[in-house]
Amino acid sequence: MRSSSVLAGVVPAVALIATLWVGVVHAEDPSSVGVMSDLERTASTSPQEKIAYAESSNQEIRDAEKQISKLLDQARKDTDDEAIECLMNRLTSVRALLSVSEASEVSMKDALAAGLEEKADHEFRKIAVAISKTRMLLAESERCASDQTVESGTTLVDWESALSDESDLPTDVITDWDVGLDPPEVTPFL
Helix, strand or coil: CHHHHHHHHHHHHHHHHHHHHHHHHHHHCHHHCCCCCCCHHHHHCCHHHHHHHHHHHHHHHHHHHHHHHHHHHHHHHCCCHHHHHHHHHHHHHHHHHHHHHHHHHHHHHHHHHHCCHHHHHHHHHHHHHHHHHHHHHHHHHHHHHHHCCCCCCCCCCCCCCCCCCHHHCCCCCCCCCCCCCCCCCCCCCC
């Protein structure tokens, strides 16, 4: 009798472990879901592909810088202070990323010429991170600029209620908000 109760507890535990193990095996293999990021490609790219990727990425970052500059010029013409501040922050970040990415391209080419694969992979990953971050900043910049085109004004909202008239409103409204506890004199978050 005792062995059957132990067996009844062991079988579900083994099933749970097997299920978790299968999930871990599938989670470790990114190709099983068909997704490979730029960072995961470093192991499978040739030196020529790395150089081409670096050059195209740096050109894309330069193009993003130009686009953000144009958006900033338009915001200045419209004298939209909020958009100007938002775009200036993004433009500064993109310029810094371009600087890092261009330096990484030069370092990567030097490392590849010297046969230092590990250093070249490191510089390649820096470029991949820079282009990814630049794409995100460009999207944010476009949102900053699009906010300025929204005109303020009056919004008319037409709504219907499930209540037929004011007689359907609840009559037992809470008027006494005292719960018997006062807030502390000083907050602990100073």
